[in-house]
Amino acid sequence: MSTPDIQLVFAAADGKIYPYPGLEGVGMRAGRYERLDPRDLIPLPKHAEFFLLPDRVAVGYDAEKRSYIELAHDPYTGREERCYPVAAFLPPGLTLTHNVAYAETPQAKLLPLFAYGTCVYYRGEFHASAVPVDADRRHDERTMDAAAIGRGIEDFKRRYPANRLVPHLGGCATTNACANAKNYFLGRYEAPIPTSPVCNAQCQGCISFQPPERGVPPSQHRITFTPTPEEIAEIALDHLEREPDPIVSFGQGCEGEPTLQGAVIERAIRLIRAKSSKGSINLNTNAGRPEVIARLMDAGLNTVRVSTNSVREPYYSRYYQPRGYSWSDVTASIDTVKRAGGYVSLNYLTMPGFTDSPGEADALLRVIGEHRIDMIQWRNLNYDPRQYFRDLGLELGGSADGQGIPRVLERLREAHPRLRMGYFNPKRSSLVDA
Numbered sequence: 001m002s003t004p005d006i007q008l009v010f011a012a013a014d015g016k017i018y019p020y021p022g023l024e025g026v027g028m029r030a031g032r033y034e035r036l037d038p039r040d041l042i043p044l045p046k047h048a049e050f051f052l053l054p055d056r057v058a059v060g061y062d063a064e065k066r067s068y069i070e071l072a073h074d075p076y077t078g079r080e081e082r083c084y085p086v087a088a089f090l091p092p093g094l095t096l097t098h099n100v101a102y103a104e105t106p107q108a109k110l111l112p113l114f115a116y117g118t119c120v121y122y123r124g125e126f127h128a129s130a131v132p133v134d135a136d137r138r139h140d141e142r143t144m145d146a147a148a149i150g151r152g153i154e155d156f157k158r159r160y161p162a163n164r165l166v167p168h169l170g171g172c173a174t175t176n177a178c179a180n181a182k183n184y185f186l187g188r189y190e191a192p193i194p195t196s197p198v199c200n201a202q203c204q205g206c207i208s209f210q211p212p213e214r215g216v217p218p219s220q221h222r223i224t225f226t227p228t229p230e231e232i233a234e235i236a237l238d239h240l241e242r243e244p245d246p247i248v249s250f251g252q253g254c255e256g257e258p259t260l261q262g263a264v265i266e267r268a269i270r271l272i273r274a275k276s277s278k279g280s281i282n283l284n285t286n287a288g289r290p291e292v293i294a295r296l297m298d299a300g301l302n303t304v305r306v307s308t309n310s311v312r313e314p315y316y317s318r319y320y321q322p323r324g325y326s327w328s329d330v331t332a333s334i335d336t337v338k339r340a341g342g343y344v345s346l347n348y349l350t351m352p353g354f355t356d357s358p359g360e361a362d363a364l365l366r367v368i369g370e371h372r373i374d375m376i377q378w379r380n381l382n383y384d385p386r387q388y389f390r391d392l393g394l395e396l397g398g399s400a401d402g403q404g405i406p407r408v409l410e411r412l413r414e415a416h417p418r419l420r421m422g423y424f425n426p427k428r429s430s431l432v433d434a
């Protein structure tokens with residue numbers, strides 16, 4: 001039997017990770033297993049993470065049998081010991097083109113809220129199936145010195161002892177591993193300003209609230225208070241002074257929907273802009289409230305990042321479960337920002353097999369043109385890759401279709417040459433010729 005070039009990777013019962021040359025490593029899209037081409041692969045970055053998938057079975061390809069095979073037992077022990085699929089969790093700026101290939105056992109529960117990329121062994125190194133979309137290193141953990149962050153938090157507590165956002169963001173930096181919060185205390189890039197304990201949607205994969213019966217903990221602690229406009233302005237103005245090309249950003253992972261605190265944010269923006277015209281003020285939002293977004297634009301908002309998993313109403317609604325608004329309000333918000341001269345990014349929550357399906361890709365091309373969207377921020381959706389399709393009412397498995405994420409990127413570049421692709425919110429300096 002010949003050894004495959006791309007080898008399956010599995011985790012033994014003790015959690016140790018091994019390549020297995022007895023099976024070819026493959027990927028998965030929409031529950032379909034697919035053989036990988038070396039051109040699909042990138043070496044796993046040093047700061048990627050490995051996840052072992054409980055109650056699931058790794059799947060590889062046997063070229064002689066010409067079939068996909070489940071690897072239920074550790075092939076190296078000679079005993080019937082369970083082994084597990086291994087997924088790669090990639091750092092920002094890399095978009096997954098396949099999920100890890102696995103089958104579920106009857107005991108399988110919802111996976112924790114992360115993205116599960118394929119992880120294979122190729123030419124002596126671990127690899128993932130992904131495309132780079134942004135080379136900016138602003139969330140690179142290796143540049144974030146824990147001692148300097150700790151000193152930054154203490155410094156802010158001394159200078160702003162009554163500001164409740166300081167201890168909240170301190171917790172985000174030290175407990176929730178929030179890169180924006182860490183950078184805030186290092187005095188650089190984007191200042192995160194959470195404001196809303198509540199939301200008007202109920203996303204299946206919301207990282208700050210999950211109903212207890214689903215059995216997965218949210219990965220962020222949601223803010224429990226609404227800061228005053230003065231608290232917000234204090235934090236924002238400090239950042240605008242310190243960073244040369246700063247962003248102040250409402251709508252964070254540790255909160256609900258910021259436009260539900262529209263009056264507070266509007267007043268805060270007016271306070272900030274009365275003292276500083278520097279930098280960019282950004283809103284990350286589900287964009288269900290166009291009338292609030294119009295007021296925020298009037299107050300001085302520069303950029304808006306609209307989050308969605310799909311640009312098609314049925315799939316948007318099944319994932320977001322919006323309350324009191326619909327997809328047409330989202331597009332109305334985008335049009336509102338554009339009319340006011342603002343810059344719109346789509347925070348496009350990507351899942352291999354859905355995002356690159358012909359229906360979604362065609363709709364994306366159309367929506368970008370119709371609503372004059374400036375940028376796509378490609379985000380791997382942190383959600384169980386099989387449950388996602390069940391939630392959307394779509395079939396899992398079947399024969400391969402879809403064009404692949406790299407082809408979707410190509411089609412977008414051809415159809416919309418001015419569309420910007422990336423991962424991070426744009427800095428003010430980069431908006432000049434946008």
Ligand code: SF4
Pocket residue numbers: 199200201202203205206207208209255256257286320
């Ligand atoms: S819009 Fe954001 S805060 Fe609201 S449910 Fe969805 S992910 Fe959670």
